[in-house]
Every structure is written in structure tokens, then in C-alpha cells.
Amino acid sequence: MDTFVQQLINGLTIGSIYALIALGYTMVYGILRLINFAHGDIYMVGAYAGYLLAIYLGFDANPSIFGFIVVLLGAMLVAALIGMAIERFAYRPVRKFSRMTTLITAIGMSLFIEYLFVFIFSGTPRSFPQLLQNDNYTIFGNATISTSQILIFAVSILLMVALQYIIFRTKIGKAMRAVSFNLNSAKLMGVNTDFVIAFTFALGSALAAAGGVLTAQYNPKIEPLMGIITGLKAFVAAVLGGIGNIPGAVLGGLLIGAAETLVVGYGSYIGIPSTYRDAVAFAILILVLLIRPAGLLGTNVQEKV
Amino acid sequence: MLTLENVSVNYDAIEALTDISLTVSQGEVVTLIGANGAGKTTTLRTITGLLEPRNGRITYEGKEISGMATHRLVPMGIAMSPEGRGVFANLSVRENLDMGAYIRKDKKGISDDMERAFTLFPRLKEREKQKAGTLSGGEQQMLAMGRAMMSRPRLLLLDEPSLGLAPLLVHTIFEAIDNIRSEGTTILLVEQNANAALHHSDRAYVLETGRIVMEGDSKQLAADPRVKEAYLGE
Numbered sequence: 454m455d456t457f458v459q460q461l462i463n464g465l466t467i468g469s470i471y472a473l474i475a476l477g478y479t480m481v482y483g484i485l486r487l488i489n490f491a492h493g494d495i496y497m498v499g500a501y502a503g504y505l506l507a508i509y510l511g512f513d514a515n516p517s518i519f520g521f522i523v524v525l526l527g528a529m530l531v532a533a534l535i536g537m538a539i540e541r542f543a544y545r546p547v548r549k550f551s552r553m554t555t556l557i558t559a560i561g562m563s564l565f566i567e568y569l570f571v572f573i574f575s576g577t578p579r580s581f582p583q584l585l586q587n588d589n590y591t592i593f594g595n596a597t598i599s600t601s602q603i604l605i606f607a608v609s610i611l612l613m614v615a616l617q618y619i620i621f622r623t624k625i626g627k628a629m630r631a632v633s634f635n636l637n638s639a640k641l642m643g644v645n646t647d648f649v650i651a652f653t654f655a656l657g658s659a660l661a662a663a664g665g666v667l668t669a670q671y672n673p674k675i676e677p678l679m680g681i682i683t684g685l686k687a688f689v690a691a692v693l694g695g696i697g698n699i700p701g702a703v704l705g706g707l708l709i710g711a712a713e714t715l716v717v718g719y720g721s722y723i724g725i726p727s728t729y730r731d732a733v734a735f736a737i738l739i740l741v742l743l744i745r746p747a748g749l750l751g752t753n754v755q756e757k758v
Numbered sequence: 759m760l761t762l763e764n765v766s767v768n769y770d771a772i773e774a775l776t777d778i779s780l781t782v783s784q785g786e787v788v789t790l791i792g793a794n795g796a797g798k799t800t801t802l803r804t805i806t807g808l809l810e811p812r813n814g815r816i817t818y819e820g821k822e823i824s825g826m827a828t829h830r831l832v833p834m835g836i837a838m839s840p841e842g843r844g845v846f847a848n849l850s851v852r853e854n855l856d857m858g859a860y861i862r863k864d865k866k867g868i869s870d871d872m873e874r875a876f877t878l879f880p881r882l883k884e885r886e887k888q889k890a891g892t893l894s895g896g897e898q899q900m901l902a903m904g905r906a907m908m909s910r911p912r913l914l915l916l917d918e919p920s921l922g923l924a925p926l927l928v929h930t931i932f933e934a935i936d937n938i939r940s941e942g943t944t945i946l947l948v949e950q951n952a953n954a955a956l957h958h959s960d961r962a963y964v965l966e967t968g969r970i971v972m973e974g975d976s977k978q979l980a981a982d983p984r985v986k987e988a989y990l991g992e
Contacts, residue, residue: 624860631846631857637808638844643832643861643909 468710477657493684499662513582536658695751765814847891858908
């Protein structure tokens with residue numbers, strides 16, 4: 454039982470990260486019907502931005518909650534700006550063409566960011582500084598939870614509540630929901646839809662960057678290609694929850710995270726070696742696409758034509 | 759107030775509008791009638807910048823607006839109830855009306871206008887908290903018109919407001935058009951229901967395969983034998 458609780462805590466920890474990233478996939482899809490493949494790389498960009506901030510502002514030397522908050526918010530801001538720049542210069546010019554064009558642009562953008570970072574920082578992993586004292590607390594039998602795990606839960610919940618507030622309680626949020634339903638109608642209301650789309654990219658990118666910084670507190674090894682597999686899993690999480698559906702992205706993220714660690718912990722009993730952990734998400738993707746393509750919380754909306 | 763001069767519009771290689779010229783003066787209700795595919799909706803979409811004209815000029819209150827971004831026209835006083843109503847199905851009736859007032863910041867004025875919309879269409883008040891997607895076609899049309907009025911437009915463009923509605927609802931919609939007009943809003947009305955449109959307008963244009971083939975006083979056009987035969991089914 455202790456082991457199960459421990460696996461669950463670990464699973465929900467990485468699940469929260471997947472959820473943060475999945476939100477960006479799902480929001481951009483909701484508004485543009487675009488799978489932004491470069492989104493996983495924004496998570497990596499966030500981790501590097503946090504790394505550089507921590508080093509240059511000197512927070513690596515003396516861990517403090519203040520330093521952590523500055524690094525977190527700084528990385529989110531940098532990622533938001535980069536996300537908006539990507540939208541502005543890569544996606545907006547091709548938006549009027551077919552969706553296949555935008556999709557290919559997104560794949561190209563993803564590769565561009567990855568290898569730009571390899572070029573600048575080399576492919577050698579770097580060690581993200583510990584910004585807070587990391588302690589372990591025993592909570593259930595032998596199961597423990599670490600400071601960085603608590604941090605991941607707390608910050609993720611806070612950010613998700615903030616996102617919910619923005620989407621359902623603010624004017625820009627209402628505009629986002631309107632744009633996602635009918636772009637032209639929103640224009641006719643006087644909504645500057647380009648701005649709303651840029652804002653959506655900024656929000657999604659900031660959340661992914663938070664995921665990057667939080668992950669780096671839990672697992673300090675960062676490298677330019679770290680966004681590929683995590684990004685793909687977060688994408689699967691968004692599909693599992695129902696792409697375009699915000700609560701679905703959170704649910705999908707937590708489920709994928711939990712499934713992954715449970716396979717690591719117990720898979721060997723049913724003949725699945727723990728080395729298959731990365732395959733879990735994709736097995737789930739195949740199942741979802743076969744059984745319930747709209748996802749767990751998604752409704753079968755007709756494609757916009 | 760609104761002038762189109764020799765406007766032509768293409769959909770890729772196909773010419774959808776050829777040399778359209780029309781004017782709408784302050785305080786008028788002008789209707790654009792014609793069969794399916796004649797270019798009525800294209801005309802409205804071009805005025806509101808959703809399509810770009812290939813040739814010609816569109817001016818509104820003396821300023822050229824051809825090809826101007828749609829969202830910039832709303833603060834200038836243009837609003838449209840689009841073809842197919844275009845309500846935000848995922849938003850409540852109240853939120854849809856709020857979206858209509860998106861460009862405004864005067865809370866008091868907005869809530870007054872919200873009440874006005876509810877007076878114009880009492881049915882919307884009953885459905886205030888419901889998602890717009892759950893409304894009937896007629897209610898959605900009321901919402902689309904109420905929402906367009908929330909920006910306090912000086913020029914209201916209506917695209918087929920009576921399409922697909924039961925006769926009683928058609929009556930309600932045209933009554934609302936009379937009401938909106940009596941409050942001083944200029945209206946450009948696109949309709950397939952030529953009979954009702956001609957009875958609730960001052961002037962009319964007849965559109966056929968992308969060209970204006972007739973224009974004039976609505977009463978005179980309603981009496982014109984060609985219009986009677988082609989559009990009034992007499």
C-alpha cells in the first residue's frame with residue numbers, strides 16, 4: 454500500500470506537469486484548430502530561461518522562496534514573449550492557408566527551436582540549481598513527499614485556478630471563448646482576434662514554462678531536446694481529456710502521469726517491464742483514438758469548415 | 759452614410775460581385791433582395807471587411823473602409839447580424855449580449871442597453887442564463903439582432919434575419935426591425951423574403967448573379983411586374 458501511495462504521488466507530480474503543458478495545446482487547438490507542435494519546446498525554453506535567470510541573478514547560491522518566485526515568473530514571461538513571437542512570425546502569415554500548411558510550419562518551428570538551443574547551449578545537459586531547500590516528508594507509512602513535489606502541486610493548482618478565472622471571469626477570457634467558437638462573429642463584435650490569438654499563445658506558453666521550471670526543481674537535468682517526449686505526452690494528455698477542453702487537459706495530464714508511474718511500479722507483475730514507461734502514453738493515445746476519439750470530456754463537435 | 763462604388767469581389771477565380779454600386783442614407787431602411795447565390799451575403803461580408811473587394815470603393819460616413827479590418831468597423835458604428843446568426847453557442851444569452859458590447863466600457867449604458875434588448879425581445883430575458891446553443895432558430899435570430907444592437911450601431915446590417923423561421927417569428931423579427939429603425943438606426947437588410955423586406959423598407963436593390971439589376975423605391979418595386987413575377991411569386 455505504501456508503495457502504491459508513493460507511486461501515485463510521483464505519478465500525480467509528473468501528471469501535473471503534463472497537465473500544465475496540455476493546457477497550452479488544448480487552448481491553441483480550441484482557438485485555431487492547430488496542433489502547436491512547438492509547444493513542448495516552449496516547456497524546454499522555460500526551463501532554460503529559468504536556469505539563466507537563476508544563474509545570472511545569483512539565486513543558485515542561496516535558495517529562497519523569493520528567488521524561486523522571481524525565476525518562475527521570469528521564465529513564464531520570457532516564454533510568453535517567445536510564444537507570441539512564434540505565433541506572430543511563424544503561424545500568422547500561414548494562417549490563411551490550409552491547416553496542413555500550419556501543421557507543417559509547427560513541426561518546422563519545433564525542430565528550429567530544438568536545434569537553435571543545441572547550437573547555443575550545446576546538447577550537453579545542464580544542472581538546474583536547487584532554488585529551495587528540498588526536504589522529504591513522510592505522509593503515509595513509508596510514502597514520502599518532497600518539497601519540490603509539494604511545490605509542483607501547489608503552483609499547478611494555483612495556475613489552473615488563475616487560468617480558470619481568466620477564461621470565465623474576464624473580458625479577454627470571454628473573447629477567447631467567443632473566438633474559439635466563431636472567429637468571424639467575434640470580429641463582428643469588434644474583437645481584435647489577432648490579439649486574442651496572441652494572448653492565448655502567451656498564456657499557454659507561460660504555463661508550459663512554469664512546467665519547465667517546476668520539473669527542473671524535481672529533476673534538475675535540463676537539455677535542449679527535453680521538450681520532445683514530455684511535449685508528446687502532454688499532447689496525448691490533451692487528446693485523452695478531449696482536445697479543446699480545458700478541464701479535460703488537466704484530467705488527461707494527471708491520468709497519463711499516474712498510468713506511467715503505475716506501469717513503472719507494477720507493470721512487471723503483468724509482463725510490462727518498467728522500461729516501457731514512455732510507451733504508456735502512446736498506448737493510451739491509440740486506445741483513445743480507437744474507442745473514444747473525442748476524448749474523455751470532449752463532445753463530438755463537428756469540424757469547422 | 760454608406761456608399762459602394764463599382765465594387766467587384768472574387769472568390770478565387772470566380773467573380774461573385776460585379777460592379778456593385780449602392781448607397782444607404784442616414785435613417786433609411788434599404789433592402790437588398792435576390793435569389794440564393796445572387797451575392798447578397800457576399801455584399802455584406804465585403805462591407806464588413808470579411809472579404810476584400812478586388813475593385814471599387816466602399817465609404818462610410820465619408821471615410822473609405824474598403825478592406826479595413828472587421829473589428830475596426832465596430833467602433834465606427836457598424837454592426838452586423840450575420841448569415842446563420844453566428845451566435846456563440848458555448849456562451850450564455852447574457853454573455854452573448856455582453857460580447858455585443860465588447861468595445862464599450864460604460865457599464866451603466868451597457869446594462870441599460872441590455873434591458874432594451876430584453877424589451878425588444880422578451881424571450882431573451884426568459885433565456886438569459888441558458889447557453890445560446892440551446893435556443894431555437896428564432897430565438898437565436900433575436901439574440902443575433904439584440905447582440906448587434908449592443909454596440910449602439912448607427913448602421914445595422916442584417917443578413918437574412920427571417921431565413922428558416924415560422925411565419926409568426928418572421929413577423930416578430932420584422933416588427934423588431936421597425937422598432938430599431940424608429941429609434942434612429944439606419945438599416946441595410948438582406949432578405950430572400952422579398953415581400954416582407956419590401957414592405958418594411960424605404961428603398962430596395964435587386965441583385966442577380968452578382969449584379970444590381972433594379973433599384974428604386976420599395977413600394978414601386980413591389981408593384982413592378984418583373985419583381986412580382988420573379989420575387990413575389992405572383
